[in-house]
Amino acid sequence: MTTVTPAGERGATASPWVVETVALQKHYHVAGGAWRARATVRALEDVSIAVAPARTLAVVGESGCGKSTLARQIAMLETPTAGRVVIAGIDATAADAATRRALRKDVQMVFQNPFASLNPRKKIGQALEEPLAINTDLSRAERAERGRAMLARVGLATEHYRRYPHMFSGGQRQRVAIARALMLEPRLVIADEPVSALDVSIQAQVLNLLMDLQESTGVAYVFISHNLAVVERIADEVVVMYLGRVMERAPKAALFAAPRHPYTRALLASTPRVDAARGEAALARAARSALAGELPSPLAPPSGCVFRTRCPYAIARCAEVVPPLEPAGAAHAAACIRQAEIG
Amino acid sequence: MSLLEVGRLTVEFPAGDGALVAVDDVSFSVAAGEVVGIVGESGSGKSVTALSLLGLVDEPGRVRADRLAFAGRDLQTMAERERRRLLGGEIGMIFQDPMTSLNPSFTVAFQLMEAIALHEGGSRRERRARALQLLKDVEIADAERRLDVFPHQLSGGMSQRVMVAMAIACNPRLLIADEPTTALDVTVQAQMLALLLRLQRERSMALVLITHDLGVVAEVAQRVLVMYAGQIVESAASAELFAAPRHPYTEALLASLPERNAGNRRLASLPGVVPGAYDRPRGCLLSPRCPYVRERCRASRPPLFDVGTSLARCYYPLGAEPRP
Amino acid sequence: MLGLVVLGLLVFCALFADVIAPYSPSEQFRDAALRPPSLAPVGGHVFILGTDPVGRDILSRLIHGTRLSLVIGIVAVGLSLTGGVVLGLVAGFWRGRVAEYVVMRLMDVMLALPSLLLAVAVVAVLGPGLANAMYAIAIVMLPHFVRLTRGAVLGELAKEYVQASRLAGAGTARLMFDTVLPNCAAPLIVQATLGFSSAILDAAALGFLGLGAQPPTPEWGSMLASALEFIQSAWWVVTLPGLAILVTVLAFNLTGDGLRDALDPRLKR
Numbered sequence: 001m002t003t004v005t006p007a008g009e010r011g012a013t014a015s016p017w018v019v020e021t022v023a024l025q026k027h028y029h030v031a032g033g034a035w036r037a038r039a040t041v042r043a044l045e046d047v048s049i050a051v052a053p054a055r056t057l058a059v060v061g062e063s064g065c066g067k068s069t070l071a072r073q074i075a076m077l078e079t080p081t082a083g084r085v086v087i088a089g090i091d092a093t094a095a096d097a098a099t100r101r102a103l104r105k106d107v108q109m110v111f112q113n114p115f116a117s118l119n120p121r122k123k124i125g126q127a128l129e130e131p132l133a134i135n136t137d138l139s140r141a142e143r144a145e146r147g148r149a150m151l152a153r154v155g156l157a158t159e160h161y162r163r164y165p166h167m168f169s170g171g172q173r174q175r176v177a178i179a180r181a182l183m184l185e186p187r188l189v190i191a192d193e194p195v196s197a198l199d200v201s202i203q204a205q206v207l208n209l210l211m212d213l214q215e216s217t218g219v220a221y222v223f224i225s226h227n228l229a230v231v232e233r234i235a236d237e238v239v240v241m242y243l244g245r246v247m248e249r250a251p252k253a254a255l256f257a258a259p260r261h262p263y264t265r266a267l268l269a270s271t272p273r274v275d276a277a278r279g280e281a282a283l284a285r286a287a288r289s290a291l292a293g294e295l296p297s298p299l300a301p302p303s304g305c306v307f308r309t310r311c312p313y314a315i316a317r318c319a320e321v322v323p324p325l326e327p328a329g330a331a332h333a334a335a336c337i338r339q340a341e342i343g
Numbered sequence: 344m345s346l347l348e349v350g351r352l353t354v355e356f357p358a359g360d361g362a363l364v365a366v367d368d369v370s371f372s373v374a375a376g377e378v379v380g381i382v383g384e385s386g387s388g389k390s391v392t393a394l395s396l397l398g399l400v401d402e403p404g405r406v407r408a409d410r411l412a413f414a415g416r417d418l419q420t421m422a423e424r425e426r427r428r429l430l431g432g433e434i435g436m437i438f439q440d441p442m443t444s445l446n447p448s449f450t451v452a453f454q455l456m457e458a459i460a461l462h463e464g465g466s467r468r469e470r471r472a473r474a475l476q477l478l479k480d481v482e483i484a485d486a487e488r489r490l491d492v493f494p495h496q497l498s499g500g501m502s503q504r505v506m507v508a509m510a511i512a513c514n515p516r517l518l519i520a521d522e523p524t525t526a527l528d529v530t531v532q533a534q535m536l537a538l539l540l541r542l543q544r545e546r547s548m549a550l551v552l553i554t555h556d557l558g559v560v561a562e563v564a565q566r567v568l569v570m571y572a573g574q575i576v577e578s579a580a581s582a583e584l585f586a587a588p589r590h591p592y593t594e595a596l597l598a599s600l601p602e603r604n605a606g607n608r609r610l611a612s613l614p615g616v617v618p619g620a621y622d623r624p625r626g627c628l629l630s631p632r633c634p635y636v637r638e639r640c641r642a643s644r645p646p647l648f649d650v651g652t653s654l655a656r657c658y659y660p661l662g663a664e665p666r667p
Numbered sequence: 668m669l670g671l672v673v674l675g676l677l678v679f680c681a682l683f684a685d686v687i688a689p690y691s692p693s694e695q696f697r698d699a700a701l702r703p704p705s706l707a708p709v710g711g712h713v714f715i716l717g718t719d720p721v722g723r724d725i726l727s728r729l730i731h732g733t734r735l736s737l738v739i740g741i742v743a744v745g746l747s748l749t750g751g752v753v754l755g756l757v758a759g760f761w762r763g764r765v766a767e768y769v770v771m772r773l774m775d776v777m778l779a780l781p782s783l784l785l786a787v788a789v790v791a792v793l794g795p796g797l798a799n800a801m802y803a804i805a806i807v808m809l810p811h812f813v814r815l816t817r818g819a820v821l822g823e824l825a826k827e828y829v830q831a832s833r834l835a836g837a838g839t840a841r842l843m844f845d846t847v848l849p850n851c852a853a854p855l856i857v858q859a860t861l862g863f864s865s866a867i868l869d870a871a872a873l874g875f876l877g878l879g880a881q882p883p884t885p886e887w888g889s890m891l892a893s894a895l896e897f898i899q900s901a902w903w904v905v906t907l908p909g910l911a912i913l914v915t916v917l918a919f920n921l922t923g924d925g926l927r928d929a930l931d932p933r934l935k936r
Contacts, residue, residue: 062528199384204612272558
């Protein structure tokens with residue numbers, strides 16, 4: 001057990017990335033029941049992303065796209081079926097238990113549901129001190145001191161230290177969750193829809209907090225969200241996922257200004273905007289986004305491009321070939337064989 | 344005459360030694376065929392308002408109103424049986440979470456046909472044909488096959504459509520939708536809203552859309568009511584509300600939207616939280632958090648004032664003269 | 668509250684039985700056999716609750732019996748709860764693996780047998796006597812605790828705070844006992860208090876069969892069982908021990924609900 005070295009002071013890593021995944025694949029085997037064969041849920045296929053220090057990578061997609069699964073692989077809560085997760089230059093997938101335990105300090109997570117992510121039987125002070133108690137040999141007094149300091153840093157009064165989670169609102173609990181994630185001074189915090197369950201005005205507060213903390217601690221974020229408006233605020237780079245695959249990745253400005261993949265365009269077109277025209281706009285918007293059909297089941301993803309069953313631009317060849325991520329600009333890539341033509 | 348009239352509705356829940364006022368003196372009306380949006384965050388009382396209109400607020404909640412009328416008929420003095428006929432018949436309601444709003448033990452066909460049977464009757468074959476037609480009306484692909492599936496076999500978007508089908512089964516004149524898109528993915532949301540609008544237009548239904556999502560309301564509603572801590576704080580035509588809000592809360596709500604903060608690193612946000620049961624201020628409910636607060640605001644609660652063509656519950660409405 | 672008061676009274680009786688009981692529980696007054704309850708002295712002694720067929724004072728036997736009943740309850744439930752919780756945690760945490768399969772199938776087998784039969788079988792193996800009866804009862808109650816714990820554990824494992832603790836680096840042991848178990852406490856507490864009650868009743872049944880407490884031990888169940896023939900002629904010999912059992916069981920059940928609420932942080936303001 002060692003004391004925690006702040007992220008900024010830890011030695012330079014072998015890699016320019018805080019976290020990198022290489023061709024990550026995750027399949028789950030599902031019992032089919034007495035009469036059916038076992039099925040495989042292809043939650044992630046060939047996902048390669050990279051997060052730079054002190055930057056925010058947003059992972060965007062709808063339900064079933066695999067973003068939460070991706071979070072779990074990066075956080076080492078599960079082991080991938082294939083591919084690698086590289087944390088601070090070290091291959092976490094191939095590492096032994098001791099190394100993985102040491103890497104835990106570098107990657108932490110904030111969950112979506114503020115009502116389930118704090119142990120109802122522990123006072124929040126205890127919840128904050130738990131990571132320190134497990135990973136460091138600080139004395140009790142020192143742990144409490146750090147806990148209180150972190151609590152103050154996320155904007156909560158230290159008199160709350162000895163209270164139970166149910167006494168706090170959703171927004172406050174989420175702050176506690178953020179404080180807990182930062183206790184070990186990780187290099188990366190994965191935020192899995194951290195503001196989706198909160199009211200609009202509280203969302204703004206929590207997002208501001210996240211941005212402030214990034215500036216002061218240099219932590220990197222993987223920010224998972226389905227809300228493109230929020231992503232446009234907080235992200236530096238964006239990755240768009242659909243049915244377990246990466247459809248597009250780009251710096252934020254490029255993605256929102258000139259999306260190349262049909263799915264990204266559909267997402268952008270579907271997002272309700274306050275400053276759009278009234279009434280007719282909703283109908284027109286649906287027509288523009290024009291995503292026919294339903295999300296295919298991850299048990300049986302379409303051959304070739306997984307998006308082709310709903311894509312307005314699909315051609316025969318889309319069923320034959322899995323489109324690779326082709327460059328579309330500076331640090332901008334999209335997985336569509338027709339991206340140049342669509343324009 | 345308005346289709347729905349609500350006069351001074353108040354809903355209280357006893358709590359400890361006092362009462363939690365979930366809905367505080369709310370009055371509004373909905374004309375036939377109109378689309379009204381009710382916007383608010385948690386604790387604003389918007390859902391309780393909807394539930395109380397339909398008599399769905401259970402004990403120990405207490406519902407009081409000066410006037411609660413649908414198509415001229417008084418809902419408060421109505422016989423229980425008649426009220427039940429109204430609900431699902433002339434008034435339809437859609438709830439937020441499609442996964443829990445449909446009975447998981449019965450097929451879609453069964454539930455739809457049950458709704459039709461309760462209000463219209465007809466032979467089994469007739470009802471099934473009607474159910475099939477309804478599924479097609481709500482744009483469910485492969486409707487014939489989908490009639491006989493169970494709710495857990497449907498996706499979120501599909502389940503929501505089935506709920507809409509059940510709600511419109513008997514051609515209601517008023518449809519109340521409580522957070523109909525919140526649990527759905529963005530692309531499905533767009534389709535759901537378009538569907539609701541289309542149905543509203545085709546059947547000349549009035550639509551009351553309750554949500555916390557301002558974007559949804561902006562695109563769909565003609566008139567918007569903003570609720571805060573149980574009160575209506577602003578009521579205005581949609582375009583006006585979004586262009587020039589009169590109440591500081593509405594302004595703050597709009598200002599905290601990410602899309603209105605283009606170019607800023609940080610988002611504008613109101614400090615503090617919505618008052619709960621025990622810390623309601625003596626004066627204006629927003630006074631502890633309002634950036635424009637003055638002495639008068641802390642001393643007494645403002646009523647709804649006329650401000651141009653809108654209503655705002657503020658002594659100092661934005662862009663207008665202070666109220667006496 | 669009421670449950671706690673009655674329980675307190677019982678504990679008091681158990682602790683100070685030697686002091687407050689008017690007579691020794693095994694002392695036989697041959698000339699005062701089968702006397703009904705009365706305040707009138709009989710041959711120089713007052714038997715407030717009457718005497719049993721061999722002249723022993725029922726009040727004294729009941730008071731001493733308190734000690735036995737509480738011990739039976741505590742030991743049987745204690746053993747069963749401990750074992751059940753550990754097995755339940757194992758089954759919950761190693762879901763889908765051999766460990767869970769073995770544990771749960773074993774519990775299924777135990778549940779398939781009528782509990783009394785199982786207890787009799789265990790006592791038959793171990794030999795009659797109160798101590799062995801307690802072990803038998805503990806074994807019989809085990810599957811209930813295991814299933815309950817496993818169910819609660821599975822429910823809690825799905826929640827994100829468990830993942831959060833894993834991220835903090837918690838190992839399996841810490842996750843089991845420090846993170847998850849406290850949140851499973853509520854149903855376990857209720858089951859444990861119900862277990863007290865059924866332990867006492869099971870001990871009585873075993874005593875009835877001659878497999879539990881042996882005479883002259885003043886255990887309520889055996890007292891009840893050995894005097895059934897007198898139910899018409901000397902009702903007090905049968906009814907009073909039965910009443911004692913009833914009151915104790917009720918007290919445990921009432922206390923259980925209160926205890927569960929007292930330990931729930933969500934109910935603290």
